[in-house]
Amino acid sequence: MITLDLDLTYLCSQYNIGTSAMQQYQNMSVVEIMQAEAEKGNTAAAEFLMGITNNPEELATLFELINPQNRFLILMNMNQDDLMMVMEYLQPEEMVLGLSIFSQDALIKLMQELPAETLATVVLENMDSEMFLKSIPEEYMDEFLSSDKIDRNMLMKALEDVDEEQLQKMMENVTGQSCYEERDSILETMSAMSDDDFMQAIGSFEPDGKIQLISNLLQEKPDLFEEFSAEAMTHPFTTMKKEDVLKSLTVLDTKDMLPMVEDLPQDLMALIATQINPETFSELLCENFADVIANCGIQM
Numbered sequence: 001m002i003t004l005d006l007d008l009t010y011l012c013s014q015y016n017i018g019t020s021a022m023q024q025y026q027n028m029s030v031v032e033i034m035q036a037e038a039e040k041g042n043t044a045a046a047e048f049l050m051g052i053t054n055n056p057e058e059l060a061t062l063f064e065l066i067n068p069q070n071r072f073l074i075l076m077n078m079n080q081d082d083l084m085m086v087m088e089y090l091q092p093e094e095m096v097l098g099l100s101i102f103s104q105d106a107l108i109k110l111m112q113e114l115p116a117e118t119l120a121t122v123v124l125e126n127m128d129s130e131m132f133l134k135s136i137p138e139e140y141m142d143e144f145l146s147s148d149k150i151d152r153n154m155l156m157k158a159l160e161d162v163d164e165e166q167l168q169k170m171m172e173n174v175t176g177q178s179c180y181e182e183r184d185s186i187l188e189t190m191s192a193m194s195d196d197d198f199m200q201a202i203g204s205f206e207p208d209g210k211i212q213l214i215s216n217l218l219q220e221k222p223d224l225f226e227e228f229s230a231e232a233m234t235h236p237f238t239t240m241k242k243e244d245v246l247k248s249l250t251v252l253d254t255k256d257m258l259p260m261v262e263d264l265p266q267d268l269m270a271l272i273a274t275q276i277n278p279e280t281f282s283e284l285l286c287e288n289f290a291d292v293i294a295n296c297g298i299q300m
């Protein structure tokens with residue numbers, strides 16, 4: 001039985017139960033109390049469960065759902081699927097507050113498990129692509145440029161807007177000799193390269209050149225951002241304060257954050273779900289959890 005701190009005055013007045021009679025009902029659920037009262041001829045108590053499940057406002061008053069301790073005790077008696085259902089009704093900022101129980105390292109690992117599209121949204125809502133590229137190690141840019149979603153034609157087009165100086169530095173890295181050629185000449189040379197030599201040349205850009213090249217690719221096809229690995233996309237958050245990492249997640253909908261909490265222990269899931277609006281919680285209890293309501297008793 002879920003033992004709650006209920007509004008006894010309301011219970012007695014609403015269902016014609018004498019305060020002295022309440023002393024007989026210790027260790028009983030509210031439903032059991034109403035059944036006992038019904039057997040005594042108390043007509044108001046006879047259809048308690050049916051009546052209370054059709055009146056969320058009355059349920060919220062009787063069970064004092066404004067009290068977070070009561071909400072928590074009820075939630076602790078729900079299974080994981082039920083708790084996930086309840087958390088669907090939390091606001092994004094409430095979900096973020098719940099996620100604050102994680103360490104920063106754990107939080108970033110959870111972010112890495114988000115779908116690429118969702119994680120990309122978090123990144124690009126908090127920084128532009130150039131800021132992102134300047135904050136990640138070069139190896140992540142190399143991984144991106146090797147994606148099979150990026151073909152040679154796309155790279156050639158992106159090369160057209162890379163600074164001539166960066167193109168010259170790239171050719172110097174490829175040949176080991178100084179390069180003073182102009183842009184058109186360099187691009188013509190690259191166009192004639194074999195695929196292997198072409199990709200070797202792409203990999204020979206200085207970091208600033210790679211940033212320009214990737215920025216051009218992303219400007220043409222923003223969806224390519226999802227080709228960055230989860231580790232790359234979360235790298236900028238490793239140097240932020242935890243509160244800033246949490247703040248960055250407020251751009252997501254609640255449904256996007258639910259997978260981040262589904263493997264938590266029940267008590268932690270219940271703690272997060274306790275933030276639910278009392279009125280919303282009462283409606284959910286009435287619609288889906290008559291068995292839970294029936295299991296609630298009074299703390300004498």
